[in-house]
Amino acid sequence: xxxxxxxxxxxxxxxxxxxxxxxxxxxxxxxxxxxxxxxxxxxxxxxxxxxxxxxxxxxxxxxxxxxxxxxxxxxxxxxxxxxxxxxxxxxxxxxxxxxxxxxxxxxxxxxxxxxxxxxxxxxxxxxxxxxxxxxxxxxxxxxxxxxxxxxxxxxxxxxxxxxxxxxxxxxxxxxxxxxxxxxxxxxxxxxxxxxxxxxxxxxxxxxxxxxxxxxxxxxxxxxxxxxxxxxxxxxxxxxxxxxxxxxxxxxxxxxxxxxxxxxxxxxxxxxxxxxxxxxxxxxx
Numbered sequence: 058x059x060x061x062x063x064x065x066x067x068x069x070x071x072x073x074x075x076x077x078x079x080x081x082x083x084x085x086x087x088x089x090x091x092x093x094x095x096x097x098x099x100x101x102x103x104x105x106x107x108x109x110x111x112x113x114x115x116x117x118x119x120x121x122x123x124x125x126x127x128x129x130x131x132x133x134x135x136x137x138x139x140x141x142x143x144x145x146x147x148x149x150x151x152x153x154x155x156x157x158x159x160x161x162x163x164x165x166x167x168x169x170x171x172x173x174x175x176x177x178x179x180x181x182x183x184x185x186x187x188x189x190x191x192x193x194x195x196x197x198x199x200x201x202x203x204x205x206x207x208x209x210x211x212x213x214x215x216x217x218x219x220x221x222x223x224x225x226x227x228x229x230x231x232x233x234x235x236x237x238x239x240x241x242x243x244x245x246x247x248x249x250x251x252x253x254x255x256x257x258x259x260x261x262x263x264x265x266x267x268x269x270x271x272x273x274x275x276x277x278x279x280x281x282x283x284x285x286x287x288x289x290x291x292x293x294x295x296x297x298x299x300x301x302x303x304x305x306x307x308x309x310x311x312x313x314x315x316x317x318x319x320x321x322x323x324x325x326x327x328x329x330x331x332x333x334x335x336x337x338x339x340x341x
Contacts, residue, residue: 126235180295189222209277215310224302226266251299262300281317288318
């Protein structure tokens with residue numbers, strides 16, 4: 058599976074890095090993620106050697122600031138500035154409302170507690186306390202999708218909403234990620250925003266599953282349309298499990314079925330844009 062969930066790539070509109078999930082392998086060849094960035098000309102015959110081609114994070118050859126990372130940081134800064142301004146206005150209005158007697162302080166406090174409770178409930182709903190299925194419960198075989206390479210298959214019957222596994226790999230900081238993939242073209246990278254302060258500019262976590270020895274079989278899952286997919290994911294941004302990507306069965310799955318999940322329209326739109334950009338570069 059060719060997983061990329063990092064939404065960064067050359068010649069992509071500035072909004073693209075904010076996409077939650079972008080997956081690798083295009084056009085429509087259904088290779089996976091994470092996710093997250095988008096190189097369409099992939100020779101699967103080299104999959105087994107991917108781990109030998111890694112560029113170590115903080116490589117000495119990477120000295121000058123990465124333009125793509127600077128673009129991502131600038132977008133994050135602009136988003137953070139806008140959010141801070143909005144929160145400041147809301148806070149000022151709330152304080153003035155209380156001072157002028159327009160708001161009851163107890164009502165305001167009650168609403169605040171409700172908001173905190175909702176956030177806690179959402180966080181808890183994304184936590185996973187069960188053990189994942191063992192690797193032996195799934196089989197890697199040629200995909201049922203033509204030209205899709207290898208796929209992941211169920212080794213036993215799975216009930217709906219069963220927790221399957223997490224996406225595993227080497228955890229990278231944003232600096233590590235862009236040092237390893239200067240063009241943002243990591244093929245097996247899942248991006249997970251973490252913490253409330255991700256809204257205020259903190260950097261996400263990148264999970265790189267390119268090395269099979271450091272990843273798991275989740276890297277082999279392929280894509281299918283939403284109505285055909287039998288797996289869905291949750292990315293935990295908050296709490297002690299922050300930075301984790303869980304996978305679940307979206308329906309009953311029979312032994313021998315291939316596992317699929319929907320990469321989403323955002324991925325395919327971004328992939329089309331990058332392919333067009335690369336074609337234009339080749340024509341120059």
